[in-house]
Amino acid sequence: MSDERAPAELPAEIREAVPDWEDEYLDRVSDRLLYNYDLEKDHRAGGERWDLYGKLRVRSQKQFFHPALSYADHEAEEYLFARRESRPTVAELERLVDLGHDLADERVVPDEEHFGTDFSFVLVADEISDDVREFVSGFRDRTLLKFGYHGHYEVNLVVVVPEKEDHVASEAADVAEAFTLWDDVTTPDEGLLSRFAKRFWQ
Template identity: 80%
Template sequence: MSDSEQFPEAEELPAEIREAVPDWDDQYFDRVSDRLMYSYDLEKDRHAAGERWDLYGELRVLNQKQFFHPSLKYADHEAREYLFARREPRPTVTELERLVDLGHDIADDRIVASEEHFGTDVSFVLVADELPDAVSEFVSGFRDRTLLKFGYYGHYDVNLAVVAPDDEEHVSSEVADVAEAFTLWDDVTEPEEGVLSRFAKRFWR
């Protein structure tokens, strides 16, 4: 299944959405953005958390329950994802461990802990020239979830993925669903659902 079969043509999107998506000189990131643009607010060359990222994205999901009328709402819950991606020709386990620490700092800085907060993902994707065995082993076995006030204020996950496009290889941690958008050589799974709906189901399960 091609990208065009999985996602609508860009021309079908509202003009304000198309115009808000930047163009990347890096062809790989430009194609990745074509997969992410339907669900994420995207920026290029973003300076965040004290570092530069080739691609930065934010995704927000709001789950609302209501009685018989939309104005009678209750139990609103919000989930977010902050995506940071860049080229890192030779990733190391040490660098990934540093990013995990950075992820916790980002979560501490951005999450407003409350009863309305359900979950936040802080996801890092490194685009590498090759995928070292040590990196693959570290990422494949990685899972980092932190409960806020014993889960009463939700939780957050730090996610990792490393992609080697030239070798068509990648590895991702357990709940790093966004990594699928970076494997351009693979079909997107579950074609009956979009990235957003799969993301939401993971949060609300």
């Protein structure tokens, strides 16, 4: 993120819409996310509670001389779900992948304007076991809709251990950058959502 301003520099209506987290780590993460996501805490989805929830929406529109004469409209979204899970297991992660597919059935509207939707699950843990690290690092789950004519959706996984400054993320989980507070994102090689944006604009 090239412009990581302090939250106090944002317009008051944006700051007031962002909740405060008692969890200091998640509260600091929200300071990175609030520029791009609509954020909630204690959110329920798929019958489960999430400490932090975010929604990102990007719309591309090409115009022919005038905004009313638009064409090639496309939309991309990301749904972010994060919570504390002391010792995540591969079975738990597989269950979250299934939840991602269930949420896609509920939330994705497959049509010509849909480009892509990401469902990203982040578990804040005390440790990362070897099997979890192996599972997440090699994970990629992308589903084409109508052979790609109606876009796609993707399930992403991240496990992060803030106290040890350690994390593992699946291949397309760009949001992991917001959760690695020990890394400087003021001048990154790629911005917080750069690869997501590249996939959208290409």
